[in-house]
Amino acid sequence: MKLEDKILNQFISPKNSNRKQVEKLITNVTSQLLDFLSNAEQKPTYPIFKQFDCSHFQINETPKNENEIHSNLQELYDLSMNSASPKYIGHMDSIPTLWSVIGDYIASAINNNLLSLEMSPFLTQLEYSLTKQFAKLFGLPETSGGVMLSGGTLSNVQALLVARNTVLKIKHGNVFTLKKEPVIFTSEHSHSSILKTGMMIGIGIENVIKIKTDKHSKIDCKDLSIQIQEQLKLGKQPFAIVATAGTTVSGNIDPLKEISEIAKKHKLWLHIDAIYGGAVIFSEKHKHLIDGIEQANSISFNPQKWLSVSKTSSMVLFRDFNGMKDNFRISAPYMKEQNAYVNLGEINIQGTKYAEVLKLWLSLQSLGKSGYNKLIDYSFYLTETFNKEITKRPFLKLTSKTEMNIICFRGEPNYLTSEKIDKWNENLQHYLLKQTNFFLSLPKYKNNLWLRAVLLNPFLTYEHIESLFTHIDNYEKTHRNK
C-alpha cells in the first residue's frame, strides 16, 4: 500500500521531494498576507460583521485546491479584526513583532512538545531559562522560577491553585476535607479570570471576595483589612490576595507595597496579576510604577500584550519554584525523566504545549531590552499626549488617573441629562469609527459606558491623536447645537 503524492505533498517531505513547491506556497501565502497587513492602516479597522450560516464552513469530502484555499483566506482577511492598524486602539491586542510571527511559524513546523525534555531538549531549557530571568527582572529571589502557559487566565489559575495547595496544605487538591471554607480577596476591578478561577479550583465564586476601590480604581486597603477580619469572624479561611498591576478597563495599579504588608500580617499568599502592567519592568523611567511586585509569592505576566508578542504568550512566576513543584506536580509515568529538568508538562496545568517560548526569545533578541525600553516609553509619550487633549476639554472625563497606556474616558457634556450620556458615548464610538476609522472599545465601568483607548501600536503618532480629537470636537459641536 502506498499513499498518493497528492496526499504526501500536504506535508513538508522529509525526503526532500517537494521543497520547491513548499517554498512557492509560502511565498504565495506571504504575498497575500502582506497585501492585507502591509496596508493595514488603509483597511477598515473594524470589518462589517457578516453572519454565516452553518453550511458556510462545511467540512469538505474531497481536497480543495490551492486557489480555493486562497480565496477562503481572502475572506478571513476581509472579515477579521484589523489589529495591525494603528487606528485599532480598542483592546489589548497589539500588532505582533515580526519575529514573534516567525517564531510561531517555526514552532509549528518543528512541532516539538514542551511536555517533556525528551520531546523538546532545547526548548525546555529555553523556557526554564527565560522564565527564571523574568522572575529576577521582577525582583524575585534566586529561588524563583516559572512556567509559560497559553494565556493569562491559565497563569492566574495556576498561581491560585499553587496558593490553595500550599497555604491550605492540600497538595492533592481535596477542598471537601478542609475544616474551614477557603476565601481569596481581590479588587472589584480585577479581571474576570479571578472569578473563573474561584469556580474552577473548587472554592466557589462566592468565596472570591471583592474589595472596594478608591477613586482611582485601586484597592482600598482599609476595606481589604476589614473584609479579612469579616471573613475570619464568619469562620472562613482566607488564603490569598490577588492584587492587579494594570486593571483591564482603566490600567490602574493596586497599592502593591501596602497590600504585601497586609498579606504578610495575615500569612496570606500574595498573587500579583501583572498580566498587563508587568511590561513596564523594561522601562527604566517607569518601572517604579510596580514597585512592591518583588514581594509577591507569584506573578502572572503576558508578553502577548505590551511586549507585542503574538498570542498566546503568558507566564506565571513563583517566588519559591521548588515549593511550587512540591505542591503541584503530577507525574506522567509514561515520560522519561532526565537530568535536572522536571518535565514541564508535570508542573503546569497544560501538559502538552507548543513552543510559545520561541517567539518570546526571538522578539527579545530582535529588540533587546533597550528596544523594549523605547517602545514602552513611546507609549507613555502617546498617553501623555492623549491625556493632554482630554484635559483641554471640560466635557471629557477620565474614569481615574491614567497610570499606564490605557485611557478610559467619556463625554459628559453639561447640556446632557445623565440618562442620555451612555447613548451619546456609544454614538461617539460609532462616529469615530465611521469618520476616522479609529476603533475604541466601549466597556462598562461602574454601570456606565466609557470609551477606552489602549495605546500599544508603535505606528500610532501624535498626528493620529490630534486628528482623533478634532473629530471628537466635531461630534460634540454637532450635538451641542441640536
Place this chain on the structure above:
Amino acid sequence: MKLEDKILNQFISPKNSNRKQVEKLITNVTSQLLDFLSNAEQKPTYPIFKQFDCSHFQINETPKNENEIHSNLQELYDLSMNSASPKYIGHMDSIPTLWSVIGDYIASAINNNLLSLEMSPFLTQLEYSLTKQFAKLFGLPETSGGVMLSGGTLSNVQALLVARNTVLKIKHGNVFTLKKEPVIFTSEHSHSSILKTGMMIGIGIENVIKIKTDKHSKIDCKDLSIQIQEQLKLGKQPFAIVATAGTTVSGNIDPLKEISEIAKKHKLWLHIDAIYGGAVIFSEKHKHLIDGIEQANSISFNPQKWLSVSKTSSMVLFRDFNGMKDNFRISAPYMKEQNAYVNLGEINIQGTKYAEVLKLWLSLQSLGKSGYNKLIDYSFYLTETFNKEITKRPFLKLTSKTEMNIICFRGEPNYLTSEKIDKWNENLQHYLLKQTNFFLSLPKYKNNLWLRAVLLNPFLTYEHIESLFTHIDNYEKTHRNK
C-alpha cells in the same frame, strides 16, 4: 518623539514601508527551516542532549542582528527533537500538515483574539461551526457543540469541571459545601491529566478512583460496578466516569457501550477521552472501533495527534451545549455581547486564545475527509505490517492487543532472567537509535519497561519497518550468543 526605523522595522509596517524587507526575511527563514525539515530523514532523529548553563539564553541589552538570530535558530534545529523524520516513531508527535504550519503563521500575524466575537468576528464563527460538525461526526445530537482549547489536558479539565458543576449542581464551583465527597472513576491506564484534573477541580486525586483493566488494558466493567458500589457504601458521591478511546501507552479502547450503560444506570456523567483515538472517525473502515462514543456527555479530541495538525489543537465537545454554557459561563463584563454568539472566552477555561481553529480548518480543506480517510487507513496498514513482524518472533511480546496505530512491545527472550529484561529492552532502544536512527520510546507499563512505536508519519514505509526488524534480529542474535 519618534521611534527609530530600526525599531519600527521589527514589525510588519501597516504603512507599507518595509514589505520587501519582510518578504526577504521570510524567504531566508523558510530556506533555513527547509534545510532542516526537507532533509529530516537524513538528520539525527534524537539529537545529542546538550545541557546549557543559565547564561546561554541571557536576555540581550541591545538588539541582535539577523545573522546572529539565524545562528541561534541553527542551534535550535540542530538540538531539537526531529519529529518530522519518518524514523521518529516514539511519541504521538506527528509531522504537521503543511497547511497547519501556514495556519499558525497566519493566526500569529493577524493576531485576532478568540476571547470575543468583537475581536475575531470570522474566527469565532469558524470555531463554533467546526466544533459543532465534529460533535455530529461523533454522533452527538443536534443539541451538541464545543470549544477548542490549547491541548488535551485542558479539554479533559473543562469536561470534568462541567460534569462536576452539572451533576453536583454546583454551578459556582464550591466543593466545600457539598454533602458528600465527590468521586470519579477511570481506568488505571487513563492519562495522567485525569489525576491532574482531580487535583485542580478541588475533588482531590484520591477521589479519582482507578479501575482495573483486563489483559488488553481495557476497563474491567465488573470492577467498575464494584467500585461504584464501594464508593456509595463509603458515603461518597460518584458523579462521572472517564473512559478512554486510545490509551497513551498502548492505544487501547475501553468498552464504551458497556460503560455507557453503567453510567446511565447510576446517572453518572460519561466523559470519553478520545484525545488520541477520536481520529478514526475519519476512517470508513475503522470508525466502528469507537462505537458507543455517541453515548458520551462529553468527548475530548486532539486533532494535534492523528490528524497531524501542529500543536496545540484540541477540542472538548458537549452533548448538551446550552447546558454546558448554563453551568460553566463566567461573564466578562468588559466585553461587548453580540448576536447569537456567546463570547468564547466566557465558556472555555482559557479566555484569550489564539486562532488554533484556523490550522484545523486549512488542514481539513487541503486533505478533505477523503484524504484523512486514506491517512488513517495507511497507518492501520503499517500497524498490521509491524504486528506481523512481531508475531513472527517468539521472543517479542505485546502489552495487549493492538487496536490503533500504537504498538507497545518488548523482548522477553527465554534465555534472560526476568530482572534482566528491562535492561535488555533499554539497550535495544539505544541500539536501534544508534544503528538505524529509529527512535522508539521506552514507557513504563505495569512496572516494566516496554518499547513503543506510534505509526503516524505518512512517509514511513514497509521498507522502513523491514529494516527496523532486521536490526532487532541482529541485536537479539548478538545477545543470544553472549
